[in-house]
Amino acid sequence: MTNRQILASMMRKLETRSQLSDTDRAAILALPCREETREPGSTIVREGDRAESCCVLLSGFAYRSKVTGDGGRQIVSIQLAGEIVDLHNALLGVADHSVQMLTRGNVAFIPRSAIQELAFSLPAVGRALWLETLVDGSVYREWIMNVGRRDARTRLAHLLCELTVRLKAAGLGDGNGYHLPLTQEQLADATGLTPVHVNRMIQSLRSQQLIGGNQRSIVIEDWEGLQLAGDFNPAYLHSETIQGHSD
Amino acid sequence: MTNRQILASMMRKLETRSQLSDTDRAAILALPCREETREPGSTIVREGDRAESCCVLLSGFAYRSKVTGDGGRQIVSIQLAGEIVDLHNALLGVADHSVQMLTRGNVAFIPRSAIQELAFSLPAVGRALWLETLVDGSVYREWIMNVGRRDARTRLAHLLCELTVRLKAAGLGDGNGYHLPLTQEQLADATGLTPVHVNRMIQSLRSQQLIGGNQRSIVIEDWEGLQLAGDFNPAYLHSETIQGHSD
DNA sequence: CGAACTTTTGACAAGCATCAACACGTGTGG
DNA sequence: CCACACGTGTTGATGCTTGTCAAAAGTTCG
Numbered sequence: 259m260t261n262r263q264i265l266a267s268m269m270r271k272l273e274t275r276s277q278l279s280d281t282d283r284a285a286i287l288a289l290p291c292r293e294e295t296r297e298p299g300s301t302i303v304r305e306g307d308r309a310e311s312c313c314v315l316l317s318g319f320a321y322r323s324k325v326t327g328d329g330g331r332q333i334v335s336i337q338l339a340g341e342i343v344d345l346h347n348a349l350l351g352v353a354d355h356s357v358q359m360l361t362r363g364n365v366a367f368i369p370r371s372a373i374q375e376l377a378f379s380l381p382a383v384g385r386a387l388w389l390e391t392l393v394d395g396s397v398y399r400e401w402i403m404n405v406g407r408r409d410a411r412t413r414l415a416h417l418l419c420e421l422t423v424r425l426k427a428a429g430l431g432d433g434n435g436y437h438l439p440l441t442q443e444q445l446a447d448a449t450g451l452t453p454v455h456v457n458r459m460i461q462s463l464r465s466q467q468l469i470g471g472n473q474r475s476i477v478i479e480d481w482e483g484l485q486l487a488g489d490f491n492p493a494y495l496h497s498e499t500i501q502g503h504s505d
Numbered sequence: 506m507t508n509r510q511i512l513a514s515m516m517r518k519l520e521t522r523s524q525l526s527d528t529d530r531a532a533i534l535a536l537p538c539r540e541e542t543r544e545p546g547s548t549i550v551r552e553g554d555r556a557e558s559c560c561v562l563l564s565g566f567a568y569r570s571k572v573t574g575d576g577g578r579q580i581v582s583i584q585l586a587g588e589i590v591d592l593h594n595a596l597l598g599v600a601d602h603s604v605q606m607l608t609r610g611n612v613a614f615i616p617r618s619a620i621q622e623l624a625f626s627l628p629a630v631g632r633a634l635w636l637e638t639l640v641d642g643s644v645y646r647e648w649i650m651n652v653g654r655r656d657a658r659t660r661l662a663h664l665l666c667e668l669t670v671r672l673k674a675a676g677l678g679d680g681n682g683y684h685l686p687l688t689q690e691q692l693a694d695a696t697g698l699t700p701v702h703v704n705r706m707i708q709s710l711r712s713q714q715l716i717g718g719n720q721r722s723i724v725i726e727d728w729e730g731l732q733l734a735g736d737f738n739p740a741y742l743h744s745e746t747i748q749g750h751s752d
Numbered sequence: 753c754g755a756a757c758t759t760t761t762g763a764c765a766a767g768c769a770t771c772a773a774c775a776c777g778t779g780t781g782g
Numbered sequence: 783c784c785a786c787a788c789g790t791g792t793t794g795a796t797g798c799t800t801g802t803c804a805a806a807a808g809t810t811c812g
Contacts, residue, residue, distance in 0.1 A: 324650045354643050405653040
């Protein structure tokens with residue numbers, strides 16, 4: 259992949275929510291960047307490190323996690339191919355969490371100074387980048403409610419709904435079935451449950467014909483029912499928010 | 506309070522983390538804004554509303570909450586006097602959560618168009634505002650871990666630690682004791698517990714001499730111990746992050 | 753074919769929720 | 783000034799959801 263192709267995929271992502279001019283596009287495509295292939299489990303950002311670059315996930319899946327003092331792991335978000343993983347590192351100093359690959363995939367690193375220069379010289383690009391981080395914030399708020407106030411089954415169904423919608427929006431699945439790269443242990447870390455209980459809840463969803471598939475592939479058998487079971491309302495994903503300059 | 510005084514308090518907040526030039530300061534102080542006094546429980550932003558302005562909390566406390574389909578309330582953050590409550594509404598369309606007053610207090614509304622104009626014409630201001638929302642994101646991530654992976658007692662202690670540090674940083678308490686405007690029911694909503702269990706955990710913290718005080722005032726009797734009990738590390742608050750233009 | 757990981761199952765324990773009642777403080781109106 | 787209502791905090795008994803531990807079965811991959 260050439261640098262231009264890499265940056266084009268990041269630009270596509272931004273353009274799903276923001277309008278960009280030709281000048282903006284040209285500037286994005288001119289960013290310096292460096293590509294790497296990473297294996298599952300590989301660490302992209304380590305908690306406590308000072309970040310020098312922002313990372314774009316070109317293919318594969320990644321997750322963001324934090325670890326409690328006694329070793330409990332909490333996944334705080336899941337990143338899909340095409341997403342900018344590390345935008346907060348453009349301004350924040352020391353990483354307050356880690357990002358690791360879930361699957362094999364390609365990542366691209368853009369120096370934080372270049373991102374900053376771009377963001378503060380071209381308002382539309384700055385706005386687009388800021389907007390992405392605001393949507394991330396909205397997703398975090400929903401996750402707080404998910405782990406704080408919903409029971410195990412609902413939590414899991416909600417997570418599956420979110421992934422379904424986001425994969426579809428990213429063009430990575432037809433909305434009916436997809437390959438889920440998460441193990442049940444990782445689903446547990448994302449929902450604040452134990453792997454054993456996740457297993458039982460998945461069986462419960464399966465037995466009620468809401469989902470199908472086995473191992474790590476999910477088939478949505480009853481989308482309406484799954485949304486109901488997961489108390490899911492996609493508004494928090496703000497996928498419809500398309501904004502221009504003069505909004 | 507004159508508009509200038511109102512905006513000065515917002516500016517102070519921004520300047521705790523970002524450097525601003527005289528031009529930046531003048532532009533902030535020239536923003537249009539309108540002040541209101543609000544009673545406890547009063548709603549500042551309602552979930553589902555289209556936001557037209559950003560809100561700055563001048564005095565008092567407020568909280569952000571979301572509600573599940575079956576009526577469970579989850580508080581996703583607590584806002585202290587001096588904080589900009591609604592910065593995401595500068596770009597995001599429909600509010601994905603509500604903000605309500607915890608105590609009586611004054612709030613100021615700034616039209617979102619004015620905030621946008623400012624942010625995209627003066628890079629240092631745009632950076633300062635973006636940075637605030639990124640720190641909010643970091644706090645959300647910590648809360649996900651708090652409700653997802655820590656037990657009830659630790660969760661509560663962690664919340665008390667966070668409030669202690671933030672109040673101190675805002676100059677609203679000496680770090681040893683403060684008036685906590687949250688009822689036990691609201692503490693429960695913030696930690697994903699029930700009021701009854703919060704009561705028991707508070708008693709546990711009290712009986713171990715970590716905190717004192719009664720009703721709604723908290724005295725920190727053993728700060729080191731409380732941090733330990735709450736698995737608390739203030740790094741995620743990014744209070745040390747002071748950034749200039751050329752960083 | 754075997755090793756390592758993941759999923760599944762069962763028995764049991766524990767943490768937290770639920771329900772209900774009571775105590776306490778505060779403000780209000782008679 | 784007392785009586786009362788109301789919100790909040792406190793306590794106890796009980797039960798359910800979820801966690802823990804341990805082992806077996808299935809899967810993937812060299």
